[in-house]
Amino acid sequence: xxxxIQTQKLSRSYETYQRQxxxxxxxxGFFNRQVQVKYALKPTxxxxxxxxxxxxxxxxxxxxxxxxKILSGLICxxxxxxxxxxxxxxxxxxxxxxxxxILLGQKAQLxxxxxxxxxxxxxxxxxxxxxxxxxxxxxxxxxxxxxxxxLHTQLRRLSLxxxxxxxxxxxxxxxxxxxxxxxxxxxxxxxxxxxxxxFLTEYVNEYRPTIILTSHYMDDISQxxxxxLLISQGTLVFDGAxxxxxxxxxxxxxxxxxxxxxxxxxVIHKFFEKESGGGQNRHPISN
Amino acid sequence: xxxxxxxxxxxxxxQTEYRFNFAVDVVxxxxxxxxxxxxxxMALLSGMGLETLxxxxxxxxxxxxxxxTFIGRITTSWMYEFQMMxxxxxxxxNGLLTRPISFYEFYxxxxxxxxxxxxxxxxxxxxxxxxxxxxxxxxDRLPLVxxxxxxxxxxxxxxxxxxxxxxxxxxxxxxFTPIKNLLIWVLAGELIPLDLYPxxxxxxxxxSPFAAGVYYPVSYLTGRIGTEAFLQxxxxxxxxxxxxxxxxxxIWLRGLRVYTGTxx
Numbered sequence: 001x002x003x004x005i006q007t008q009k010l011s012r013s014y015e016t017y018q019r020q021x022x023x024x025x026x027x028x029g030f031f032n033r034q035v036q037v038k039y040a041l042k043p044t045x046x047x048x049x050x051x052x053x054x055x056x057x058x059x060x061x062x063x064x065x066x067x068x069k070i071l072s073g074l075i076c077x078x079x080x081x082x083x084x085x086x087x088x089x090x091x092x093x094x095x096x097x098x099x100x101x102i103l104l105g106q107k108a109q110l111x112x113x114x115x116x117x118x119x120x121x122x123x124x125x126x127x128x129x130x131x132x133x134x135x136x137x138x139x140x141x142x143x144x145x146x147x148x149x150x151l152h153t154q155l156r157r158l159s160l161x162x163x164x165x166x167x168x169x170x171x172x173x174x175x176x177x178x179x180x181x182x183x184x185x186x187x188x189x190x191x192x193x194x195x196x197x198x199f200l201t202e203y204v205n206e207y208r209p210t211i212i213l214t215s216h217y218m219d220d221i222s223q224x225x226x227x228x229l230l231i232s233q234g235t236l237v238f239d240g241a242x243x244x245x246x247x248x249x250x251x252x253x254x255x256x257x258x259x260x261x262x263x264x265x266x267v268i269h270k271f272f273e274k275e276s277g278g279g280q281n282r283h284p285i286s287n
Numbered sequence: 288x289x290x291x292x293x294x295x296x297x298x299x300x301x302q303t304e305y306r307f308n309f310a311v312d313v314v315x316x317x318x319x320x321x322x323x324x325x326x327x328x329m330a331l332l333s334g335m336g337l338e339t340l341x342x343x344x345x346x347x348x349x350x351x352x353x354x355x356t357f358i359g360r361i362t363t364s365w366m367y368e369f370q371m372m373x374x375x376x377x378x379x380x381n382g383l384l385t386r387p388i389s390f391y392e393f394y395x396x397x398x399x400x401x402x403x404x405x406x407x408x409x410x411x412x413x414x415x416x417x418x419x420x421x422x423x424x425x426x427d428r429l430p431l432v433x434x435x436x437x438x439x440x441x442x443x444x445x446x447x448x449x450x451x452x453x454x455x456x457x458x459x460x461x462x463f464t465p466i467k468n469l470l471i472w473v474l475a476g477e478l479i480p481l482d483l484y485p486x487x488x489x490x491x492x493x494x495s496p497f498a499a500g501v502y503y504p505v506s507y508l509t510g511r512i513g514t515e516a517f518l519q520x521x522x523x524x525x526x527x528x529x530x531x532x533x534x535x536x537x538i539w540l541r542g543l544r545v546y547t548g549t550x551x
Contacts, residue, residue: 014547055359069548072385073384073385075548076543080298090543090548094387097386103383107378107381107382111301113301113305114300114301114304118297118300121293122293122296124294125290125293126290126293126386127386127387154304207457251388
């Protein structure tokens, strides 16, 4: 298997400033801002093989989205090296962009004022796809996601679930080799989540893309991913198969796992509880 | 080219989706502006008891006012500049940064598409007004004027892109657009024909690329200047385009380095 994503000591820090409350501090802050440097991603080594479905899990602000943004070329790393499909993502070469796709669950990427069908036609032109074939593809994807009826409705008039289905079609239209899915089921009802999960499972089996998936719904991760990356406060704390995680957590994270039948989702929740309870210990990646 | 045409088509579809807003923007607003400007010029000339001003008569100023507001509308960029700022400020730019089309190119195509449809829908108004008021008009010069205007629009878009890229550093910069447009209107001669300014201001203004936004095309169409003088504006636009283009590139590349992909 070839490596499609590789990072060495990849990191990203941000400069932010803080201002105390109150009118006088607004005036002070206007002239003198106290800049702070924060690490969203601490030096990270990673290698992902072609065809792997990687679940990237962590609490809010852990660094998941930052990692996805760097890998997709949206933001520039402040340290280390990264290669995706042999390209430096931040160069954003057209050949690279034609082979990847990123879906940001919290951010609409299609055109708000247009029906999705118009957006798909535009995307087909941007990616240089055959128009007739592209139409056949988006119609087929819409059928599988059960949203054919909404294709000609303005995006702004669709429900969140319907909109997300359109976003998924838009991100898959050019059949990317690497797909970054950032919380694709966020805010959706159980039925819509299930439809999207089942659709992605079918898609993965058919086209075998490499996927990095982040989600706060562990059903997404357990159904789709065959490898788990656990990230906490900008540091990868676990990298391995889902089946290994429960055993690893028990042994190395000192979590209180009572039953032998404890499942992956419960262990993740326990891990988050421990983390939010002030656990400051960082654990090295075991494998 | 196919993607540019597709983006231009999307602009036309998006803007005509909201029909009332489109009609106000393309037809009603230029009509109101024209009425105001014509009234001011006619009142000024009558009030001062002048038959000519700067060597040009009432009809000439009437024609200038009719065309200046129309062409000034065409060469003003605010909607797509605002959209570019908003995209950077809110992080919606992510949707374009990960596609094989540049942000500049995408919005240039949209901008040109929209301006093209604006021209198609509103060009008849100043022509009709000139005919009704018997104001001087050289219709045979219109194709060359429109070509030069399209070239000027590339410069205008580059300027807008440069301003919008400041959002990478300052986030909320929506107040920049009206100030920039006001300055351009003055420098382009929309409010006062540039040949009325005293020397050496007049010469400097005529050399600037902004003069090609209103003064040169309107003066050429209404017979105030000849072809040779009009073609000088090509050089001004080209210099402006090169300078703004370099500036835009520097700000864009630096902006991307500090961009944090806000809100996603």
